[in-house]
Amino acid sequence: xxxxxxxxxxxxxxxxxxxxxxxxxxxxxxxxxxxxxxxxxxxxxxxxxxxxxxxxxxxxxxxxxxxxxxxxxxxxxxxxxxxxxxxxxxxxxxxxxxxxxxxxxxxxxxxxxxxxxxxxxxxxxxxxxxxxxxxxxxxxxxxxxxxxxxxxxxxxxxxxxxxxxxxxxxxxxxxxxxxxxxxxxxxxxxxxxxxxxxxxxxxxxxxxxxxxxxxxxxxxxxxxxxxxxxxxxxxxxxx
Numbered sequence: 626x627x628x629x630x631x632x633x634x635x636x637x638x639x640x641x642x643x644x645x646x647x648x649x650x651x652x653x654x655x656x657x658x659x660x661x662x663x664x665x666x667x668x669x670x671x672x673x674x675x676x677x678x679x680x681x682x683x684x685x686x687x688x689x690x691x692x693x694x695x696x697x698x699x700x701x702x703x704x705x706x707x708x709x710x711x712x713x714x715x716x717x718x719x720x721x722x723x724x725x726x727x728x729x730x731x732x733x734x735x736x737x738x739x740x741x742x743x744x745x746x747x748x749x750x751x752x753x754x755x756x757x758x759x760x761x762x763x764x765x766x767x768x769x770x771x772x773x774x775x776x777x778x779x780x781x782x783x784x785x786x787x788x789x790x791x792x793x794x795x796x797x798x799x800x801x802x803x804x805x806x807x808x809x810x811x812x813x814x815x816x817x818x819x820x821x822x823x824x825x826x827x828x829x830x831x832x833x834x835x836x837x838x839x840x841x842x843x844x845x846x847x848x849x850x851x852x853x854x855x856x857x858x859x860x861x862x863x864x
Contacts, residue, residue, distance in 0.1 A: 628725045629779040631737040632717075632753045633786020639714040640792045644747060651746025654718055655809060656705070658744075663813045668698050670823070671816045681822045685837050686815070690848065694815055697851035700858075701812075704805050704851075707858035708749055711802045712794070716748030721760035750794075751802025754783040759807035762846060763814065763831070769842035773849075776803070801857045808847070808854035815844050 651657075670676055677683065677691040686694070717724075717739055726738040758776040761767045767775050780803055784796050814831065818840075821832050 626778050626782040627727070627735055628720075628737045629754050629757055629782035630786040630789075632720055632757060633783035633788075634790045635786075636714045636716070636750060636753060636783075637787040637790025637792040640712060640750065640787070640794075641790065644713060644715065650715070651718070651744055654716075654744055654746050654748065655708070655752070655806060659809060659813070663816070667813060667816045667820060668701070671695060671698050671819055676819045676823055679819070679822045681834065681837060682819055685818070685841060686844065690844065693848050693852070694844075697808075697812055697848060697855070698816070700851070700855040701809065703858050704809050704854050707801065707805050707854075708809065711749035711751070711805075712798070713747050714750055716746065716752045717742060718744035718746070718748060718753070718756065719760075720753045720757050721764070722757075722766045723764070725757075749802050749806060750787075751780075751783070751799045751804075752806040754779050754799075755803030755805075755807035756810065758803070759811050759850070762843065763811055769840075769846050772842075772846040779803075804850060804857055805854045808851040812847050812851045814847060 672695055674691075677686060677688075682691075719741055720739060724739060724741045726740065728736050728738060730736045758772070758779045761775060762769050762772045780796070780800055783803075784799055787794075787799065817832065818837055
């Protein structure tokens, strides 16, 4: 949780003043990444019932889960709209366990060193901590059964870091940013598996039949994450 607090201090330092405009910083990185990794064909594919009947997919997804996933896919525009309303700050975009190094500073203080800054640019408040929590589950550093415990703990520490940096907005805003951006980034995983099962295409190294067979808890978390994001983003009550 110390890394989450340090991420909050980093984010908070940019929320108190002007954002940098250096040309090398990425802009709207999450949307660009999503378009490269997914494309419109993915969402058209998962909206149809037939792909979910593939034997590999049926073994991992119940009909109820498939229906919930399709609804989450339909609500993605709502999440993109919500993301645009979030306060901007500089983000690393890949801050998770494998890019974080803990060390002791020269005066005995605990420090967190971030490596791999290739994606760095202008993102949203909560985006880095959402990635920290969600990616740690996606890459199996933390069991999916503990995902929400991890998410809540990281958010609490991140808010403490924001406060230490002088930002005093509402914690609900931070949760909204973290949940919405994490859902936009990682909800497609189940769709990647559907596309892989049908077409044999492997767009990501996460793909394998062995992993698919053990990913039930992960898929459940990602669906819950997207449903939570839609609720926080203002899903119409009539739906």
